[in-house]
Amino acid sequence: MALNPSFALSQILGIDNTLVVTDTSTGSDVLVVSRRVSLQIDTGGYLVPSGNPSSQYISWALADTSISLAVLNQDYAIQVTVDWLDAGGSALYTSTTLTDTTQYLEQEAFNLVESESSDPSILQDDNYLMNALRLRKNIDDANIAVSMWGNITVSQSALNRGTYLVQNANCFF
Amino acid sequence: MLTIPQIISVAKLSQVITDDKLAKSGLFNSPKIDPSLPFLIYRVRKSVEWMYGKDPNYPTLRQVANYLYSICPYSAQALAIINNGGSPITPTTPTIIKSPIPIFGSDFATATAWNGQNSDSISIRSTYTLQVFWNDIQRFLQEGTEWNRTSSGIEIINNGTTITGFDALTNPDYSLYIYISL
Numbered sequence: 618m619a620l621n622p623s624f625a626l627s628q629i630l631g632i633d634n635t636l637v638v639t640d641t642s643t644g645s646d647v648l649v650v651s652r653r654v655s656l657q658i659d660t661g662g663y664l665v666p667s668g669n670p671s672s673q674y675i676s677w678a679l680a681d682t683s684i685s686l687a688v689l690n691q692d693y694a695i696q697v698t699v700d701w702l703d704a705g706g707s708a709l710y711t712s713t714t715l716t717d718t719t720q721y722l723e724q725e726a727f728n729l730v731e732s733e734s735s736d737p738s739i740l741q742d743d744n745y746l747m748n749a750l751r752l753r754k755n756i757d758d759a760n761i762a763v764s765m766w767g768n769i770t771v772s773q774s775a776l777n778r779g780t781y782l783v784q785n786a787n788c789f790f
Numbered sequence: 791m792l793t794i795p796q797i798i799s800v801a802k803l804s805q806v807i808t809d810d811k812l813a814k815s816g817l818f819n820s821p822k823i824d825p826s827l828p829f830l831i832y833r834v835r836k837s838v839e840w841m842y843g844k845d846p847n848y849p850t851l852r853q854v855a856n857y858l859y860s861i862c863p864y865s866a867q868a869l870a871i872i873n874n875g876g877s878p879i880t881p882t883t884p885t886i887i888k889s890p891i892p893i894f895g896s897d898f899a900t901a902t903a904w905n906g907q908n909s910d911s912i913s914i915r916s917t918y919t920l921q922v923f924w925n926d927i928q929r930f931l932q933e934g935t936e937w938n939r940t941s942s943g944i945e946i947i948n949n950g951t952t953i954t955g956f957d958a959l960t961n962p963d964y965s966l967y968i969y970i971s972l
Contacts, residue, residue, distance in 0.1 A: 630844040727837040731850050734857030746826060753833040 620646040622710040624699050628720045634690065636718060638699065639683040642710075649701045649709055652677040656688060657696040659773040664688040664695065691780045692721045694763055694772035717763045717772050722756050722779040729790060748782060748789040755779035794842050794855045796872075801835040801858050803868035811864070827863070834858045888912060890923065890967040898958030902946040908968070916941045918970050925965035944968075 621643045653674040656664040663673045677684045694717040700708035755775045762772035897907040906914035922931040946956045
């Protein structure tokens with residue numbers, strides 16, 4: 618019976634730098650002996666863990682249903698590709714998806730709301746509210762760019778704008 | 791106390807209602823509404839939704855959800871819409887009634903009674919209004935003097951003046967048209 622390749626992506630709350638890839642394939646193929654993952658970003662480069670032997674591929678043992686990739690120093694729009702390999706290293710099956718990670722930005726957005734709930738007076742500061750809305754808009758723009766338009770560059774631009782706000786939070790919030 | 795999903799639903803409706811009130815406030819000189827309020831509701835609601843999807847038991851989520859509820863104006867109206875909303879309706883294919891339908895003497899049950907038998911398989915409901923055109927004499931028949939409505943069709947009246955000797959059993963080729971209106 619042939620393999621019907623598929624995978625799912627997720628992030629764990631509190632571990633913003635990690636992307637979890639889970640194999641959700643159905644069927645089987647005895648010729649498949651290993652897997653590999655590649656995470657391509659808008660510049661054409663690839664995200665790999667530090668010390669990874671390859672600059673493009675991350676090996677994923679067949680025995681592991683999921684793999685945690687600690688590669689995110691910020692939020693990224695990523696073309697994720699998983700190859701199911703034979704003994705010779707050739708890809709027998711491939712599955713690809715375009716996604717964006719937003720946990721860094723979403724966590725900051727929640728932190729802001731959390732602070733507001735304790736002290737709503739901050740909302741009197743027009744700059745604060747405008748920048749908080751900008752953060753939300755950047756998150757939404759990034760999501761829509763990949764989910765509706767498949768545009769990795771536009772998505773990454775929005776994530777970068779949001780990241781700038783977050784990394785300079787003392788100026789904007 | 792509302793559940794967090796309920797608060798999220800209220801926030802969605804409250805945002806829309808506030809937007810609508812905002813749009814109309816300038817026209818009708820209504821009490822002024824903060825134009826940033828729908829945006830505030832939106833961004834707080836999105837954060838609550840995100841965290842609820844990640845961890846419904848996050849320690850401060852209830853506090854933040856309550857805050858979201860507190861900034862939602864028209865929450866009573868939103869709750870009324872949520873609680874009184876109906877369920878989706880599956881549209882049914884409408885029944886189109888052909889009119890007129892041809893009937894013949896052979897469709898009559900007795901010499902003068904027609905009980906709805908027709909080749910178009912139209913069910914003649916008692917609520918339908920009928921008109922009878924007798925093709926053989928090229929005119930509509932007068933209800934009450936030449937025919938009467940029955941629960942399932944019509945009864946021809948042999949009144950001895952305008953209609954005499956009507957007998958569908960011996961005249962299966964009689965041709966009539968029944969006009970149907972609701």
